Amino acid sequence: MRALPVSARSPAPVLAALLALATLLALPAHSETRMTADEFEAYATGKTLTYGENGRVYGVEQYLPNRRVRWAFVDDTCRLGHWYDNGGDEICFVYEHDATPQCWTFHKGPGGLRARFTNIPDSTELSEVQQTDEPLACTGPDVGV
Numbered sequence: 001m002r003a004l005p006v007s008a009r010s011p012a013p014v015l016a017a018l019l020a021l022a023t024l025l026a027l028p029a030h031s032e033t034r035m036t037a038d039e040f041e042a043y044a045t046g047k048t049l050t051y052g053e054n055g056r057v058y059g060v061e062q063y064l065p066n067r068r069v070r071w072a073f074v075d076d077t078c079r080l081g082h083w084y085d086n087g088g089d090e091i092c093f094v095y096e097h098d099a100t101p102q103c104w105t106f107h108k109g110p111g112g113l114r115a116r117f118t119n120i121p122d123s124t125e126l127s128e129v130q131q132t133d134e135p136l137a138c139t140g141p142d143v144g145v
Helices: 011-025 037-044
Strands: 048-053 056-064 068-073 079-085 091-095 098-109 112-117 125-132
Touching: 037 098, 048 112, 068 091
Parallel strands: none
Antiparallel strands: 048 056, 048 125, 056 068, 068 079, 079 091, 091 098, 098 112, 112 125
16 A cells, blocks of 8 residues: 555644644653664664654655665655764765755654754754654655655
8 A cells, every 4th residue: 555645644643743742842851862873773764754843744754774765845755865874973864866964863752753953053853753664655756766
């Protein structure tokens, strides 16, 4: 069965996930543990995670074997890429459309992952709001890849 695009899915799971996100945001930061690359790989590989920011769905990423990924902002084209451990505390992503590394720290808390963008201080923080083992539904041009 083919997964529906993010925009075509029932809003009920997204609303439930956003409620969970609001609960998660109320938890103290010390309840989270920064993940190593190996922990992140073990957690994410084989899953498709939906991330939210400030109560809104931000995008979806499918974590494929060999540290490959497929990313899409909501209602946008899928982008293929890969991730790597930068040798420090960050996990960096490079996508086929942009060779600039996008580096993040990942923390695991009771409600799932939280990701902090480290390229720009005090910028984006995302939270996992949904998890599935279904593939990411791509709107183009890499449909079926």
